[in-house]
Amino acid sequence: MMLGLGWGELIVILVIVIAIFGAGRLAGLGSALGGSIREFKNAVKDDDAAPTTTTETKAERESKV
Incomplete structure (x- = not known):
């Protein structure tokens, strides 16, 4: 039914x-x-402009030691 x-x-x-x-x-x-x-759009824009950070895994931390 429409x-x-x-x-x-x-x-x-x-x-x-x-x-x-x-x-x-x-x-x-x-x-x-x-x-x-407006706040949502600004937050999305700010989030896209923020530099990305990488997280190390446990295996990567152990390989450095």
Whole structure:
């Protein structure tokens, strides 16, 4: 079964969500979601830019001795 949502259904859902939460609270949720996504992207970018470190295995440490 396929769920196809048209414009009419999306508008009805939007009106119900606004009626339940209120426009001010939805704006705050959108702002918080945008900030979270921005922080995630920055963390991923910083992690990619960080130099990679290698970890020695026990066998490699023992072979040096």
